[in-house]
Amino acid sequence: MEGDFATYLDQLRLWWAAAETSLRNLLLPSRLQQIAILAVVLAASWGLKRWAEPRMRAWMHTLEGWPRWRLRVLLILNKRMQLIFFVVLSWATYGAMRTIYFFPSRSYLMELVATIATALLLVVFATRLVRNPVLRSLVRWFLWIWVILYYLGLTGDAAAFLDSLAVELGDVRLSALMLLNALIVTGLLLFFARLVAQSGAARVRRNDSLSPSMQVLVVKILQIVAYGAAFLIGVRAVGVDLTGLAVLSGAIGVGLGFGLQKVVSNLVSGVIILLDKSIKPGDVISLGETFGWINALGARYVSITTRDGKEYLIPNEDLITGQVVNWSHSNDYVRLDIYFGTAYANDPHQVRKVAIEAASRVERVIAARPPVCHIVGFGDSSVDYILRFWITDPTGGLTNIRGNVYLALWDAFKENGISIPFPQREVKVLEGSRLETSPGAREVRG
Template identity: 35%
Template sequence: MQNGFLTDLSARLFRDFGEPEAIWQIAVLIGMLAVAWWCARLLRKKLDARRQSRFEAVRFGAESLNKALFPLLGALFVSVAQVALAPVIHTALLRLALVPLCGIAVIYTMFYVARRVFSRGEAEHEANALLYLFEKLVTAIVWGAMVLTVMGIQDDFVHWMASVRFNFANAHMTLLSLASGLLWVCVTLIVAMWAGALLDDRLMRARSLDGNLKVVLARVGRALMILAAILVSLSIVGIDITVLGVFGGALGVGLGFGLQKIASNYVSGFIILLDRSLRLGDMISVSGSQGTVTQIRTRYTVVRGLDGIETLIPNEKLITDVVQNHSSFLTRGNAKIAVQVSYRCDVERAMQLLVDATQGVERVLQDPAPAALLANFGADGINLELSFWIEEAAKGTGGVKSHVNRAVWRLFSENGIEIPYAQREIRIIDGVVRTDADSVRNAENRNEGAAPVA
């Protein structure tokens, strides 16, 4: 460890603190940090203003980026000052200040990248667990690197890792090659997932593409990028990717036998997204479950019932079973209300009042216009029917029909339109109670020669 960074730096620091050069270094360091703090504050304001109109994935992790701005700019300005002052004075203090500035900047930058990568995870809890593990691992590695750098033994540590050798199958590896290989794999995967997040944001902002098509393109693009990253990282590490052909064949056999249901659900999910047979917000009924489609995943579809309970329906059932879609592409639905009026009422007036009852009711459309129909002549009165169209029928029609029924009741009461109730004539003959139904049956029995009802 002779002539190490720590020994050289310590000697320079003790020598500089005994000379006026230390005061100049402290003044320059404070000045550069002040300029970095001011510039970081301006950048935070501009970035926060731009994030207001962006998606949640862009805003996610903004705190880490804001924290990374000051050490990044501080390291940049201190590096420039150190290079500029090196020919004139000793800069041991500035060199020492660069270590924590660069380390902290790397930590918060990696935090921001990780939050952008895991912001659109399929499962929120799994994404948070991976994010927590990644942040702890990055923090430990960077702080370890800073300690080694300050102590001046980073070169000795690298030589020690290169000297540790072991065999993995037929490959001869060292601890340094294994660590560098894992590092390259992580870097390429993070870059691929970062690019996938950027592609996802671009697609979601595109207004000319259908919503389902956006989801398909985003997921396929991300999958292809991750696959390419894995192949590139394996090539960089030195693993022959042709050996993956055997693995691919085994995977195909597994999908054909053991994983056919899972594969079927994944293929069905892409079919649903591509043919646009279902859309987010559609009210559907399938296999006894009814509700609104809230998510369409690659393996299952989430349907939220009217009671708020979410049901996960495998995509294969949405392809093979009969699915009733209660949502119109025009977001309109037809509703009907049946009402009975007395034979003594003015039928034309009653039909006009039915149409008037729809006026002013929220979500009831006037084009097509509501129509009142005489359905049939009942035993107790005339059966009328009111037909009208409702806007955004997927939100439900019960409330609208209730408002219209209350308006019908009010208008009928104000205009003397009678709504009859069932009436039955009861006769007492020789102490026996007989109803109209009994009389009718006796008449039928007499016609057929059967005994009358007692």
């Protein structure tokens, strides 16, 4: 511990000496002049930003019909207006100084600052490839720090300092530099793995020879392989030995196997669903009281959206062990039944004919399988019928098509004089009975 502390003190002394030398160089008359010019350039860029930023935003509000990616680029430029102006003015000032002064040392500081500012601006645009806002900010700040250290020639000293911050666990030495390298290499490999997985997924989805469920399975396997290979290669690239973790990972795997039985069951059930093609994206299913169409097949659950806009996440295990009605498994034909009754005075043959013609005129009822109507019983007040018809778009809803057929029946029955009876009761007064009223009741005479 004492040796490490002495090493840290020596490192700090060296940095302090380098800082004193750099400060003396900055106090030279030529450097002070360049610092003053840089201050003027910074103030000018700030003023130009204050002037141009609101005007550019007002102009952007007038751009109707532009693609979103163009508007996004303009928004990025608007947010970095001061840095853009600073880069342009710095290089313009540097060019003017090189023509005025013969010695390059008179404009060295201006060139260095302009180069660093340009690199920082390029980092801003490059990190837009990272979609996650938090991760994008971390990557951007890391690259900014590395760019500044690189152009100032301090990368070697920073690396030596990070390497000195180490922890030894037996024969394994973990330093801050090793962890940083591991994060950088693994992050880059995961980024390229993500690009490979996305491009591969796009090509798989364009392949019409694969069913939707098989496409999802291939995409999941591609993602697992790509990300797993990127992680293992990244860890091995920084010199981490994974053989010592074999026993520990086995013990952890046994513990997770007992504690995460449901999770593993859902994962296996998801693979089975993808392989047997019983359920695929776009199918209309009903499970218990839930009726809707499948949006996506996940590794743990299936996303189902109902007609009222609710999204249910059904575990894969429930779809394997429960009874599922797939309205569009082998084909899109769906038969619907509605029940109605007419008065005994109406001719049943006419009622059947009118009902079939009325249902056939409804928009979503298909003509390839025409509707049929049958008598199913003689009720107390009506003759009961069943009307059956077919549709091919269950995703459009079932309740609304039933309602449209009922409305068509109502209009058709009204045009043809067919009545829909309501329950009636006949009251018979027996001979010799008397109707008694209460003493407070008033006699009503007609």
